[in-house]
Amino acid sequence: xxxxxxxxxxxxxxxxxxxxxxxxxxxxxxxxxxxxxxxxxxxxxxxxxxxxxxxxxxxxxxxxxxxxxxxxxxxxxxxxxxxxxxxxxxxxxxxxxxxxxxxxxxxxxxxxxxxxxxxxxxxxxxxxxxxxxxxxxxxxxxxxxxxxxxxxxxxxxxxxxxxxxxxxxxxxxxxxxxxxxxxxxxxxxxxxxxxxxxxxxxxxxxxxxxxxxxxxxxxxxxxxxxxxxxxxxxxxxxxxxxxxxxxxxxxxxxxxxxxxxxxxxxxxxxxxxxxxxxxxxxxxxxxxxxxxxxxxxxxxxxxxxxxxxxxxxxxxxxxxxxxxxxxxxxxxxxxxxxxxxxxxxxxxxxxxxxxxxxxxxxxxxxxxxxxxxxxxxxxxxxxxxxxxxxxxxxxxxxxxxx
Amino acid sequence: xxxxxxxxxxxxxxxxxxxxxxxxxxxxxxxxxxxxxxxxxxxxxxxxxxxxxxxxxxxxxxxxxxxxxxxxxxxxxxxxxxxxxxxxxxxxxxxxxxxxxxxxxxxxxxxxxxxxxxxxxxxxxxxxxxxxxxxxxxxxxxxxxxxxxxxxxxxxxxxxxxxxxxxxxxxxxxxxxxxxxx
Numbered sequence: 058x059x060x061x062x063x064x065x066x067x068x069x070x071x072x073x074x075x076x077x078x079x080x081x082x083x084x085x086x087x088x089x090x091x092x093x094x095x096x097x098x099x100x101x102x103x104x105x106x107x108x109x110x111x112x113x114x115x116x117x118x119x120x121x122x123x124x125x126x127x128x129x130x131x132x133x134x135x136x137x138x139x140x141x142x143x144x145x146x147x148x149x150x151x152x153x154x155x156x157x158x159x160x161x162x163x164x165x166x167x168x169x170x171x172x173x174x175x176x177x178x179x180x181x182x183x184x185x186x187x188x189x190x191x192x193x194x195x196x197x198x199x200x201x202x203x204x205x206x207x208x209x210x211x212x213x214x215x216x217x218x219x220x221x222x223x224x225x226x227x228x229x230x231x232x233x234x235x236x237x238x239x240x241x242x243x244x245x246x247x248x249x250x251x252x253x254x255x256x257x258x259x260x261x262x263x264x265x266x267x268x269x270x271x272x273x274x275x276x277x278x279x280x281x282x283x284x285x286x287x288x289x290x291x292x293x294x295x296x297x298x299x300x301x302x303x304x305x306x307x308x309x310x311x312x313x314x315x316x317x318x319x320x321x322x323x324x325x326x327x328x329x330x331x332x333x334x335x336x337x338x339x340x341x342x343x344x345x346x347x348x349x350x351x352x353x354x355x356x357x358x359x360x361x362x363x364x365x366x367x368x369x370x371x372x373x374x375x376x377x378x379x380x381x382x383x384x385x386x387x388x389x390x391x392x393x394x395x396x397x398x399x400x401x402x403x404x405x406x407x408x409x410x411x412x413x414x415x416x417x418x419x420x421x422x423x424x425x426x427x428x429x430x431x432x433x434x435x436x437x438x439x440x441x442x443x444x445x446x447x448x449x450x451x452x453x454x455x456x457x458x459x
Numbered sequence: 460x461x462x463x464x465x466x467x468x469x470x471x472x473x474x475x476x477x478x479x480x481x482x483x484x485x486x487x488x489x490x491x492x493x494x495x496x497x498x499x500x501x502x503x504x505x506x507x508x509x510x511x512x513x514x515x516x517x518x519x520x521x522x523x524x525x526x527x528x529x530x531x532x533x534x535x536x537x538x539x540x541x542x543x544x545x546x547x548x549x550x551x552x553x554x555x556x557x558x559x560x561x562x563x564x565x566x567x568x569x570x571x572x573x574x575x576x577x578x579x580x581x582x583x584x585x586x587x588x589x590x591x592x593x594x595x596x597x598x599x600x601x602x603x604x605x606x607x608x609x610x611x612x613x614x615x616x617x618x619x620x621x622x623x624x625x626x627x628x629x630x631x632x633x634x635x636x637x638x639x640x641x
């Protein structure tokens with residue numbers, strides 16, 4: 058085998074598309090089914106953050122009746138599966154990769170269905186394999202149920218009682234809104250976050266990202282790449298109403314805002330007193346982003362969005378012994394899992410060492426990671442250019458064809 | 460354009476940041492203060508040495524701080540109250556942050572003034588009401604900044620300064636404190 062692609066999500070299939078285009082023999086190994094995480098690791102109501110017209114794969118566009126809508130997870134899975142069919146990707150489903158080792162000038166791949174040797178490997182296993190939960194979650198008393206987004210399907214799975222959602226990225230704000238609408242008291246713990254309106258001047262905010270060139274900024278042009286790659290997902294939701302889901306919207310729903318969860322001490326949660334500043338930072342960055350769009354479009358600034366309404370006395374402590382909170386949802390981010398990768402290319406923080414998808418080991422590549430080669434990389438439509446360029450590098454590398 | 464100079468060597472700070480990324484052990488500092496009771500609520504605390512960059516360090520000179528309670532607390536007022544030192548720490552930390560961030564962003568400062576107010580219900584420390592905490596209820600900092608920058612840029616300076624402030628973090632987040640008798 059020349060090339061092994063690990064993972065049959067949008068990234069692995071895009072890699073396969075360009076490998077096929079260059080007649081490079083390859084196989085796509087998939088632990089479950091095509092688009093597995095979209096089928097099994099998403100809550101029921103989740104929709105893609107990008108509008109349908111912007112959800113593109115190489116040579117593959119949305120052609121349905123609702124270009125401004127947002128696909129459900131099931132529709133994303135179908136979209137990706139359709140792409141796999143059209144491109145005739147050589148996918149081996151139900152084949153989990155359990156180890157990859159350097160062997161001679163290539164790699165040795167151990168799977169649940171046998172072993173393979175290859176010249177090159179494309180890691181396309183995604184950035185969100187494992188929910189990250191802070192260590193102090195272990196100090197939460199047993200009477201409080203704890204969930205991550207992987208275990209959460211919808212409000213009906215939760216018992217009665219109040220919910221604390223920790224984290225205010227897209228995941229946290231969406232889950233907080235849905236739980237509040239189900240009638241439960243909801244507290245949202247807010248750290249640094251990215252505020253965005255769904256629409257700016259009647260167009261999707263991601264239309265502006267795409268059209269104005271923000272998404273085209275390359276990884277080697279970004280000031281602080283490590284930070285940019287770790288940025289929480291923007292406070293967006295893909296709803297048919299195209300409604301904004303920022304903290305003001307949540308306050309309007311009756312969600313109570315508190316600061317970043319800083320510690321658990323004797324069954325008491327302690328929140329940071331810095332809520333006001335994380336909101337100011339997010340407001341300032343959002344205004345700068347929107348002003349940049351207006352400047353690009355040659356438009357005079359219009360009325361600014363109101364600043365985030367911060368409760369005058371957000372509470373700093375919450376006693377879990379009092380029964381106010383029955384469930385904690387940890388929307389505190391995700392990390393990739395490379396525990397099966399026996400090649401020393403992962404840094405002390407668990408991140409893959411790579412330059413625009415070219416991993417720090419000859420013949421090893423990555424696709425489908427945030428800001429891999431440009432800001433667009435984080436989104437579905439970023440995969441086409443990334444995969445073309447990364448597979449171009451793979452094809453040009455010495456002796457790739459054996 | 461004239462060179463921006465707020466008296467901050469940003470280059471050195473950026474170089475330190477890069478160097479310490481690969482040397483986390485050198486980034487471990489220990490700040491130290493030594494305190495001595497005088498009489499009543501009056502104590503003096505001196506600061507001279509600290510540990511950092513892998514070795515003992517010394518300030519250019521020793522600083523001595525007197526703390527006491529005011530006369531309305533039936534004390535002699537030989538110095539500011541201990542909780543006021545927190546205001547000194549917060550104001551000076553945020554101000555240093557404003558200067559550094561401004562230098563890094565190419566903003567010339569002409570003046571930076573701030574007032575810090577800490578709301579304190581002293582029934583807590585007096586034990587008069589067990590529902591009242593001992594520390595501040597809230598702290599309000601008001602900056603007055605004259606600089607070659609828009610109102611929004613100045614707002615961003617102050618926000619970024621909070622984001623990178625040691626004292627702001629120490630006051631807004633819990634810290635584990637151990638007190639022992641040697």
